[in-house]
Amino acid sequence: MSQVHYLTTPLTDEDIMNLKAGDIVYLSGTIFTARDAAHKRLVDLIESKEELPFPLQGAVIYFVGPTPPKPGEPIGSAGPTTSYRMDSYSPTLIKYGLKGMIGKGKRNQAVKDACKEYKAVYFGATGGAGALLGKLIKEAKVIAYEELGPEAVRMLKVENFPVTVINDAYGNDLYEEGRRQYEVKD
Amino acid sequence: MREIAYEDIVKAVKNMVIHTATNLPEDALRKLKEAHEKEKSPVAKKVLEQLLENAEIARTEKRPLCQDTGLAVYFVKMGQDVHVTGGTLTDAINKGTEEGYVEGYLRASTCDCFTRANLKDVIGYNLPAVIHYDIVEGDKIEIEYAAKGGGSENVSRARVLAPAQGPQGVIDFVKEVISEAGPNPCPPIIVGVGIGGTFEKAAVSSKYALFREAGKPNPDPAVAEFEKELLFELNKLGIGAMGMGGTETVLAVHVEKNPCHIASLPVSVNVQCHSSRHNHITL
Numbered sequence: 001m002s003q004v005h006y007l008t009t010p011l012t013d014e015d016i017m018n019l020k021a022g023d024i025v026y027l028s029g030t031i032f033t034a035r036d037a038a039h040k041r042l043v044d045l046i047e048s049k050e051e052l053p054f055p056l057q058g059a060v061i062y063f064v065g066p067t068p069p070k071p072g073e074p075i076g077s078a079g080p081t082t083s084y085r086m087d088s089y090s091p092t093l094i095k096y097g098l099k100g101m102i103g104k105g106k107r108n109q110a111v112k113d114a115c116k117e118y119k120a121v122y123f124g125a126t127g128g129a130g131a132l133l134g135k136l137i138k139e140a141k142v143i144a145y146e147e148l149g150p151e152a153v154r155m156l157k158v159e160n161f162p163v164t165v166i167n168d169a170y171g172n173d174l175y176e177e178g179r180r181q182y183e184v185k186d
Numbered sequence: 187m188r189e190i191a192y193e194d195i196v197k198a199v200k201n202m203v204i205h206t207a208t209n210l211p212e213d214a215l216r217k218l219k220e221a222h223e224k225e226k227s228p229v230a231k232k233v234l235e236q237l238l239e240n241a242e243i244a245r246t247e248k249r250p251l252c253q254d255t256g257l258a259v260y261f262v263k264m265g266q267d268v269h270v271t272g273g274t275l276t277d278a279i280n281k282g283t284e285e286g287y288v289e290g291y292l293r294a295s296t297c298d299c300f301t302r303a304n305l306k307d308v309i310g311y312n313l314p315a316v317i318h319y320d321i322v323e324g325d326k327i328e329i330e331y332a333a334k335g336g337g338s339e340n341v342s343r344a345r346v347l348a349p350a351q352g353p354q355g356v357i358d359f360v361k362e363v364i365s366e367a368g369p370n371p372c373p374p375i376i377v378g379v380g381i382g383g384t385f386e387k388a389a390v391s392s393k394y395a396l397f398r399e400a401g402k403p404n405p406d407p408a409v410a411e412f413e414k415e416l417l418f419e420l421n422k423l424g425i426g427a428m429g430m431g432g433t434e435t436v437l438a439v440h441v442e443k444n445p446c447h448i449a450s451l452p453v454s455v456n457v458q459c460h461s462s463r464h465n466h467i468t469l
């Protein structure tokens with residue numbers, strides 16, 4: 001049965017090992033945004049042994065390209081983007097301490113394997129719920145790659161941000177299991 | 187000949203663009219509510235609940251429903267007894283699109299195919315719009331609009347089947363496309379299927395199928411029956427809301443059928459996510 005957890009970032013190995021595919025998690029604390037272009041730069045920095053714009057240990061990255069904020073608001077609508085575009089970069093980040101990723105859609109086997117080997121999880125947020133999710137982001141600050149526009153790296157403060165565990169550190173996959181449960185075979 | 191001023195078109199398009207980004211249309215909302223009632227999986231039900239709540243927040247607080255505010259796609263029916271003064275219709279639609287996306291605080295999502303550089307300072311904010319024209323009788327201009335997100339376009343596919351594959355071949359192909367798409371296009375989805383015509387005619391038809399009121403059957407009873415069959419088949423996949431498993435994967439299937447060449451059977455599947463942002467104006 002699916003469990004509900006309330007977690008605050010940074011996440012620890014213990015936090016991760018308590019999570020199972022299908023669990024609902026309300027995340028609070030600081031998370032970081034990055035999409036394809038930013039991921040490429042982060043991995044390049046790791047490979048050339050340079051310092052990253054934020055500490056990776058225990059971090060959670062949110063795959064999102066928000067709409068521009070209205071005056072007086074920290075951020076516009078901010079739901080998840082499709083995650084597979086980050087598949088070639090995520091394993092490296094996980095190896096260097098990343099504990100959680102938030103997005104939507106399937107991940108490849110390399111990402112699932114990295115989650116198992118280095119204790120990390122992939123969370124799904126509700127795609128297309130950008131108005132609702134944007135409201136739960138209390139602060140947003142661009143901390144790197146401003147020139148990338150919606151793809152810049154932002155530091156977000158979130159409160160009870162609702163996500164579901166898709167891939168846990170035990171090799172389970174909610175997309176596969178959920179579908180198997182409701183599939184009608186001819 | 188009736189005259190319509192360029193500026194009036196710009197203004198009407200702009201207002202439609204801004205309104206549509208934050209107001210989920212009645213038909214999509216009704217379909218989501220039905221899915222929420224019918225859904226058997228508690229996890230998927232929770233997702234559908236969030237989507238309904240999201241629509242409410244978007245409407246009352248004027249926040250975009252989704253951060254992917256799409257590329258602007260239009261189907262225009264231009265009456266042949268109307269003349270646009272002060273500029274071209276295409277320019278007016280593009281200008282209205284740009285102003286709407288800027289003033290509505292929507293996202294600029296057009297980029298160069300290869301360099302991936304955003305085109306907002308090159309061509310214009312979220313430009314160019316994708317515009318399909320038809321010339322019709324009368325002295326009015328009807329402009330149908332959709333803000334089309336990338337997630338559901340990415341899983342859309344076209345294929346030219348052999349005539350012998352027939353209706354079963356079409357069903358198999360559509361099932362294959364939706365099954366492979368899984369959670370990626372933000373289900374629950376609406377599926378537009380264009381059958382027949384030429385390769386590109388099938389593709390445009392599948393897009394136009396998505397402009398129909400959600401769940402409204404094709405006027406041809408045989409095609410309507412085929413839509414029902416497809417809907418039933420697709421919901422057997424068990425993908426569910428956001429792909430987390432469930433009984434309500436597809437909200438509606440719309441099929442547009444065209445005569446085709448004796449040698450071919452083109453089929454195109456265009457997917458629309460639950461954030462089905464559509465609207466139209468008549469000038």
Ligand code: SF4
Nearest residue numbers: 128252335337372459
């Ligand atoms: S597929 Fe639709 S709902 Fe999902 S992120 Fe894209 S535009 Fe938004």
